[in-house]
């Protein structure tokens with residue numbers, strides 16, 4: 001199944017059409033009778049009676065608005081860049097520390113808050129709860145950003161925080177200073193209003209997330225483990241509110257990340273006797289390595305769509321899909337006859353794998369990122385090396401992926417070495433008894449009633465992966481609005497957030513912290529009947 005010639009493409013396309021027609025025919029018989037399932041995905045606990053926990057509320061006036069935006073812009077202007085695992089702008093990190101103390105004086109002086117530095121530049125806050133029997137939770141965000149250069153084509157200098165048409169431009173506006181500042185600004189407001197939480201919580205701000213969090217997040221975890229801390233849930237950056245991004249989907253969707261793909265970096269090397277280019281051997285280290293790399297590209301990892309939590313995403317979005325696109329045909333099918341899911345997953349995989357961004361949901365992806373050999377035009381080099389970066393699908397393990405690479409390469413002369421890697425993250429809970437998921441969902445729906453909330457998977461990785469021994473439930477989400485084209489701004493040029501959206505982040509964390517004060521979740525069914 002590796003031929004990608006034009007003949008095969010036509011065949012594949014016909015196959016998709018034929019199978020889709022069969023699916024449609026099948027639907028005509030089944031849809032009418034069973035299209036009643038899961039229409040209440042957004043209702044559930046929303047209609048239930050939630051315990052009222054506090055009378056504190058947030059109305060941002062013009063003066064506060066001006067001030068919170070000024071703080072946010074100041075945060076963007078400090079170039080807290082991580083250049084590599086070893087090199088970060090430490091003077092910017094120190095400046096950021098001073099800035100936080102100045103911007104949020106109540107957070108840093110409240111008797112309810114204990115603040116400490118971890119690994120010199122990361123911050124850990126403990127906000128004490130009145131009821132020590134309530135299991136604490138944790139909010140995460142990171143201080144560092146990836147490099148940015150104005151010459152790449154930014155409309156405004158990347159550390160200027162310049163305002164254009166209601167948007168603040170700058171590196172870090174969405175990744176991840178929006179959340180970081182939103183969390184601390186919300187806490188500042190809560191404390192000023194005299195709020196004292198019933199449920200204690202932690203806030204962790206790592207300083208090296210963009211280079212894996214080995215110093216910041218890992219040391220925060222070490223400190224918490226030493227203290228025997230267990231967390232109800234962790235909320236970190238990751239997914240967002242997608243508006244018009246998923247084709248065929250009616251209305252915006254808030255995707256809450258319930259897992260992350262795993263990752264592996266594998267080094268391939270071939271060592272041969274060096275020689276002069278005037279007497280070349282039949283095969284060189286470069287040729288052998290190139291062939292191995294080509295085999296990896298020609299034989300993608302198996303399709304696993306439907307075997308991981310991505311299934312839940314499509315089930316939850318199914319009833320909002322319109323039109324007659326493949327997505328709608330397949331999605332309506334998910335909605336109605338879930339037990340036949342596997343058949344359709346195969347067809348849908350064929351559609352998804354045609355685009356790089358959706359292919360990432362279908363399988364473990366394989367990307368050759370470095371290829372080095374040779375130093376002189378007339379010398380046959382002895383050594384050729386390549387690096388392959390893989391992002392592991394939730395239904396596969398690091399071990400399985402390495403075994404597959406070995407068999408695909410199938411050449412003893414190519415040495416394989418795992419440079420760095422980890423399994424996909426466990427899947428967090430999302431049912432009606434899942435405290436963190438339901439709190440996040442309620443907070444989103446209170447603010448944005450027309451949004452569909454669904455679980456999702458993060459294709460990239462976050463600091464929260466280091467926290468998996470402290471909790472079973474890690475969520476990756478912030479209510480940042482992504483419209484078509486916005487995803488490219490992430491780690492790209494013209495990263496920006498609207499002023500309104502930043503304010504929404506503050507309100508979101510303010511409400512979330514309040515909502516976490518309930519003792520336990522309401523019971524959905526009995527409450528719905530009362531209405």
Ligand SMILES: *[C@@H]1O[C@H](CO)[C@@H](O)[C@H](O)[C@H]1NC(C)=O
Nearest residue numbers: 051052053054055056198517
């Ligand atoms: C909210 O205010 C009402 C009326 O002043 C009071 O009875 C109630 O106890 C307050 N609730 C909380 C959670 O503080």
Ligand SMILES: *[C@@H]1O[C@H](CO)[C@@H](O)[C@H](O)[C@H]1NC(C)=O
Nearest residue numbers: 078079081089091092093095
């Ligand atoms: C590091 O940050 C400081 C501000 O704290 C800034 O003046 C300096 O230009 C930055 N250095 C680099 C290499 O970006």
Ligand SMILES: *[C@@H]1O[C@H](CO)[C@@H](O)[C@H](O)[C@H]1NC(C)=O
Nearest residue numbers: 118119120121214215216219
């Ligand atoms: C913190 O700073 C001290 C002194 O500069 C240094 O020795 C130490 O290695 C740093 N710790 C970390 C975790 O970076």
Ligand SMILES: [Zn+2]
Nearest residue numbers: 175176209237
């Ligand atoms: Zn980030």
